Amino acid sequence: xxxxxxxDFLLIAACAWLxxxxxxxxxxxxxRFVSKALFPLGAAIGIAMGIAALSALxxxxxxxxxxxxxxxxxxxxxxxxxxxxxxxxxxxASAGISIYAAGYFRKGEGAAPGxxxxxxxxxxxxxxxxxxxxxxxxxxxxxxxxALSSFFLVTTDHRHEEIRRAGFLYLLIAHIGAIGIxxxxxxxxxxxxxxxxxxxxxxxxxxxxxxxxxxxxxxxxLAGFGAKAGLVPLHVWLPEAHPAAPSPVSAMMSGVMLKxxxxxxxxxxxxLLHTTIWxxxxxxxxxxxxxxxxxxxxxxxxxxxxxxxxxxxxxNIGLIAVGIGLTLIFHAYRMExxxxxxxxxxxxxxxxxxxxxxxxxxxxGSVLHATKERSLGKLGGLIHPMPWVAWLALAGVIASTGxxxxxxxxxxxxxxxxxxxxxxxxxxxxxxxxxxxxALVVLVAALAGFAMxxxxxxxxxxxxxxxxxxxxHDAGPWERAGLLWLTLVTLLLGVLPSxxxxxxxxxxxxxxxxxxxxxxxxxGWWMLAPISDERASYEPVVVxxxxxxxxxxxxxxxxxxxxxxxxxSAPWDCGYHFEGxxxxxxxxxxxxxxxxxxEPGFRMQRHFPAARDKHPVYRVKVEDHFWYWCYAPxxxxxxxxxxxxxxxxxxxxxxYLMYSFVTLLLLLLVARP
Amino acid sequence: xxxxxxxxxxxAILLALVLAPLxxxxxxxxxxxxxxxxxxxxxxxxxxxxxxxxxxxxxxxNASSLFRAAPFVxxxxxxxACAIVPTLSTDLPFAPAADALALVGIFGLARIFIALAGxxxxxxxxxxxxxxxxxxxxxxxxxxxxxxxxxxxxxxSTSLATIVDTLAHRELVIYPSLAFAGVAFTFVSLAENxxxxxxxxxxxxxxTMIHEAMILEYSGRHLAxxxxxASLKLYAYSCLGLALFFPWGIAPGDNFLALVAxxxxxxxxLAIGGVLLAGIETINAKMRxxxxxxxxxxxxxLAVLGLLVRLLLEVRT
Numbered sequence: 001x002x003x004x005x006x007x008d009f010l011l012i013a014a015c016a017w018l019x020x021x022x023x024x025x026x027x028x029x030x031x032r033f034v035s036k037a038l039f040p041l042g043a044a045i046g047i048a049m050g051i052a053a054l055s056a057l058x059x060x061x062x063x064x065x066x067x068x069x070x071x072x073x074x075x076x077x078x079x080x081x082x083x084x085x086x087x088x089x090x091x092x093a094s095a096g097i098s099i100y101a102a103g104y105f106r107k108g109e110g111a112a113p114g115x116x117x118x119x120x121x122x123x124x125x126x127x128x129x130x131x132x133x134x135x136x137x138x139x140x141x142x143x144x145x146x147a148l149s150s151f152f153l154v155t156t157d158h159r160h161e162e163i164r165r166a167g168f169l170y171l172l173i174a175h176i177g178a179i180g181i182x183x184x185x186x187x188x189x190x191x192x193x194x195x196x197x198x199x200x201x202x203x204x205x206x207x208x209x210x211x212x213x214x215x216x217x218x219x220x221x222l223a224g225f226g227a228k229a230g231l232v233p234l235h236v237w238l239p240e241a242h243p244a245a246p247s248p249v250s251a252m253m254s255g256v257m258l259k260x261x262x263x264x265x266x267x268x269x270x271x272l273l274h275t276t277i278w279x280x281x282x283x284x285x286x287x288x289x290x291x292x293x294x295x296x297x298x299x300x301x302x303x304x305x306x307x308x309x310x311x312x313x314x315x316n317i318g319l320i321a322v323g324i325g326l327t328l329i330f331h332a333y334r335m336e337x338x339x340x341x342x343x344x345x346x347x348x349x350x351x352x353x354x355x356x357x358x359x360x361x362x363x364x365g366s367v368l369h370a371t372k373e374r375s376l377g378k379l380g381g382l383i384h385p386m387p388w389v390a391w392l393a394l395a396g397v398i399a400s401t402g403x404x405x406x407x408x409x410x411x412x413x414x415x416x417x418x419x420x421x422x423x424x425x426x427x428x429x430x431x432x433x434x435x436x437x438x439a440l441v442v443l444v445a446a447l448a449g450f451a452m453x454x455x456x457x458x459x460x461x462x463x464x465x466x467x468x469x470x471x472x473h474d475a476g477p478w479e480r481a482g483l484l485w486l487t488l489v490t491l492l493l494g495v496l497p498s499x500x501x502x503x504x505x506x507x508x509x510x511x512x513x514x515x516x517x518x519x520x521x522x523x524g525w526w527m528l529a530p531i532s533d534e535r536a537s538y539e540p541v542v543v544x545x546x547x548x549x550x551x552x553x554x555x556x557x558x559x560x561x562x563x564x565x566x567x568x569s570a571p572w573d574c575g576y577h578f579e580g581x582x583x584x585x586x587x588x589x590x591x592x593x594x595x596x597x598x599e600p601g602f603r604m605q606r607h608f609p610a611a612r613d614k615h616p617v618y619r620v621k622v623e624d625h626f627w628y629w630c631y632a633p634x635x636x637x638x639x640x641x642x643x644x645x646x647x648x649x650x651x652x653x654x655x656y657l658m659y660s661f662v663t664l665l666l667l668l669l670v671a672r673p
Numbered sequence: 674x675x676x677x678x679x680x681x682x683x684x685a686i687l688l689a690l691v692l693a694p695l696x697x698x699x700x701x702x703x704x705x706x707x708x709x710x711x712x713x714x715x716x717x718x719x720x721x722x723x724x725x726x727x728x729x730x731x732x733x734x735n736a737s738s739l740f741r742a743a744p745f746v747x748x749x750x751x752x753x754a755c756a757i758v759p760t761l762s763t764d765l766p767f768a769p770a771a772d773a774l775a776l777v778g779i780f781g782l783a784r785i786f787i788a789l790a791g792x793x794x795x796x797x798x799x800x801x802x803x804x805x806x807x808x809x810x811x812x813x814x815x816x817x818x819x820x821x822x823x824x825x826x827x828x829x830s831t832s833l834a835t836i837v838d839t840l841a842h843r844e845l846v847i848y849p850s851l852a853f854a855g856v857a858f859t860f861v862s863l864a865e866n867x868x869x870x871x872x873x874x875x876x877x878x879x880x881t882m883i884h885e886a887m888i889l890e891y892s893g894r895h896l897a898x899x900x901x902x903a904s905l906k907l908y909a910y911s912c913l914g915l916a917l918f919f920p921w922g923i924a925p926g927d928n929f930l931a932l933v934a935x936x937x938x939x940x941x942x943l944a945i946g947g948v949l950l951a952g953i954e955t956i957n958a959k960m961r962x963x964x965x966x967x968x969x970x971x972x973x974x975l976a977v978l979g980l981l982v983r984l985l986l987e988v989r990t
Binding site for chain 2: 380381383384387390391394397398401402403404409413416417420421431432435436438439442443445446447449450452453454456457458461462463527529533534535536537538539542543546547548549550551554555558561562563565566567568569570571572573574576579581583584585589590592593594596597
């Protein structure tokens with residue numbers, strides 16, 4: 001008997017997830033069994049799967065054929081380095097989320113826990129199959145399973161109308177995206193074997209498409225995967241679906257599912273289409289920049305904590321798309337070193353975002369459970385009753401803002417480095433545009449700081465805005481374990497960039513033929529110097545240790561030389577004594593500067609109180625321009641067309657019979673043999 | 674890491690800790706002279722620090738653990754920043770720890786903490802200050818990074834030590850892009866260090882405060898550390914500006930004599946810089962908070978212009 005390869009382990013993991021999910025149906029109403037046995041089991045499978053994927057990293061691609069599906073159309077599966085990186089991501093993120101979910105799902109909330117468990121594990125297994133698929137057919141089947149299982153997860157609480165609406169919007173856009181992907185695969189198989197068509201990825205790789213067709217395939221894939229990832233203008237489902245879903249599901253969707261779309265985009269643009277045209281990169285760069293800027297601006301003005309995070313996910317996906325665009329540009333001009341740098345930034349940001357965004361979504365889940373409140377305007381001061389969640393969320397906030405020494409900074413640093421060393425592109429025009437794009441990336445990162453300070457400060461700091469918040473309780477042990485796991489991932493990704501990049505090297509090498517391993521400074525694990533240490537270097541461990549040592553030394557010295565006395569009293573606040581919670585900034589108030597500076601970017605409705613109002617009300621409603629630019633006209637058009645069609649339906653059988661008769665006559669006239 | 678390099682590093686940090694309050698005192702003194710006031714003593718900041726360290730801490734009832742930790746974190750960040758900026762020599766063991774981009778990140782980390790600490794007690798002025806600080810931050814950070822980008826293009830490196838080395842020991846070429854970058858850097862430094870025209874460190878009017886509003890609730894050793902960190906930040910920015918735009922005199926390696934010679938030169942440059950800063954603060958009035966975007970937008974535009982000038986006129990490919 002041959003020994004088991006990593007791909008076999010991954011397949012076993014997928015089956016194990018399915019079985020775990022199915023066993024939820026044995027006792028669908030038994031919350032205890034489902035949450036305390038099945039979800040931890042799912043987490044263990046996730047960790048095992050992650051380890052198997054890690055062991056596959058750097059090795060040869062492994063293939064397998066599954067004889068399920070239609071006759072003559074078996075599933076081709078393949079585990080190469082790119083899939084392994086994303087499978088690793090899926091493994092470690094899902095482990096944390098599943099552990100958390102073990103403590104999260106309670107009795108009497110939405111669907112039966114057993115059903116939820118089935119949907120959740122089906123979702124996990126289908127994401128894994130998306131990563132393993134090696135033909136268009138298997139890919140689309142897994143992709144649709146993923147979309148459907150996540151749709152049911154989003155609509156867990158389907159009694160609320162807005163949750164149903166969010167679910168349908170998600171399903172609609174997921175399918176628009178799926179059409180794009182399907183057409184893209186269709187274009188790529190176009191030339192093979194006449195009518196029969198070989199839908200395996202291996203056949204697509206050998207295709208030599210004309211530039212027009214390969215561009216068409218790329219643009220279709222960008223639109224299709226962009227719909228899933230949340231690229232503007234197909235982002236509208238994210239801010240609706242994320243708040244609607246239970247928090248572990250939001251975390252899974254934002255942290256992992258969006259990355260499967262990135263995986264698909266990378267797979268198509270660097271693996272299946274082996275020629276690259278430079279303007280593809282410009283398109284991806286432009287779309288990414290618009291998405292990132294849009295996402296972060298809207299994140300700053302949100303008043304619902306999960307919506308804020310959803311917009312922040314859009315921003316991060318935008319940054320990833322910017323990185324992909326840059327990689328495409330460099331790759332098209334055969335500047336492989338720089339392409340490898342940008343690609344590493346992309347993959348690193350995928351990993352980092354999976355860690356910190358899952359963490360933040362799970363923290364909002366704990367807040368939601370403790371307070372039953374999603375609106376920032378009714379939270380505040382939660383660091384007192386929930387210190388665990390607050391401090392762990394702070395790690396997520398720092399990483400998400402892209403600050404050292406946590407994970408978000410490493411990927412942004414790599415991205416900026418690849419921007420910085422771009423001169424030398426053969427296009428003078430590109431040489432001008434690329435640094436300005438870098439400036440916009442920096443603006444996005446800085447604005448993300450604003451959004452995250454708002455998120456954290458309003459939820460966890462200040463005075464409690466509602467008296468009921470006093471009864472909030474901290475996260476339970478399971479939830480804490482999940483949060484701690486993801487914090488640990490965020491920290492490790494932040495302080496150990498070099499080993500991680502060496503791991504990612506296999507994937508960049510597979511896609512671009514070049515990696516960073518040759519130029520990466522190998523002097524020590526603590527140092528990150530992707531090109532040479534003369535050019536740029538970053539040692540997160542030194543940063544972390546220096547800050548920590550200074551902090552402790554300062555504390556010790558101050559207490560030693562002076563004293564450590566503390567007295568509590570009422571806040572000073574410049575002597576003003578009406579210091580109730582209403583005097584603090586509201587969520588709306590905090591983002592007022594942004595609304596004012598970037599006013600044209602928002603669609604705002606404001607109501608100001610008059611000076612003599614007895615009950616002054618201030619209201620501001622910010623809506624998405626794209627909804628009115630792109631979606632409302634389409635919806636109106638559909639309405640109008642259906643109104644026309646309704647006229648045909650008079651409801652009288654005689655009229656319908658006449659339609660049939662006329663049609664028959666016409667056919668006889670037109671389609672004579 | 675050799676011993677002399679390590680000692681040099683420790684010396685640079687200690688020098689920063691000692692000189693930073695002195696620089697603040699000097700700027701305050703110059704400002705008073707320019708404004709025809711009686712000048713406070715030069716050593717006033719030290720007296721302040723000593724007084725504050727001796728006083729007991731008065732904490733608001735609902736101040737959280739984050740509020741108590743923040744001054745130490747901010748202080749740590751600023752000490753690290755001062756350790757990275759090449760003040761006396763470019764051969765610092767800590768120089769590879771963080772390049773220009775990471776330095777901006779470290780300042781950003783301190784900013785996040787001070788803004789969060791401002792929001793912690795939940796007073797009207799605290800959150801006002803936090804919001805304004807983040808506003809200034811997101812406007813200033815891109816401009817600062819564009820300045821660093823311009824310099825990085827000249828030196829082909831983002832490492833501060835390499836940039837300063839390149840600029841200090843180049844043949845005498847005038848880079849027009851440096852002029853743009855220098856003006857932009859000055860604008861950003863004023864905003865980042867809460868100076869007139871963006872903020873006023875001596876203000877007593879709460880509604881115009883930015884930095885002061887966030888730290889209203891601090892007292893005792895916490896306030897002392899924040900004040901010290903603020904002066905360290907001013908020192909780091911001054912040294913950075915001097916090192917980038919007037920790099921002459923910075924020792925290239927761990928040459929002991931050059932290092933000794935660099936100290937008086939640094940003092941002289943800082944003294945002149947302090948006079949100029951006081952001059953700028955005297956001839957300008959504080960602007961409304963919503964003029965700050967225009968001010969920092971100008972800085973950003975200048976920095977981008979510098980970058981484009983660099984790309985268009987100076988690079989011959």
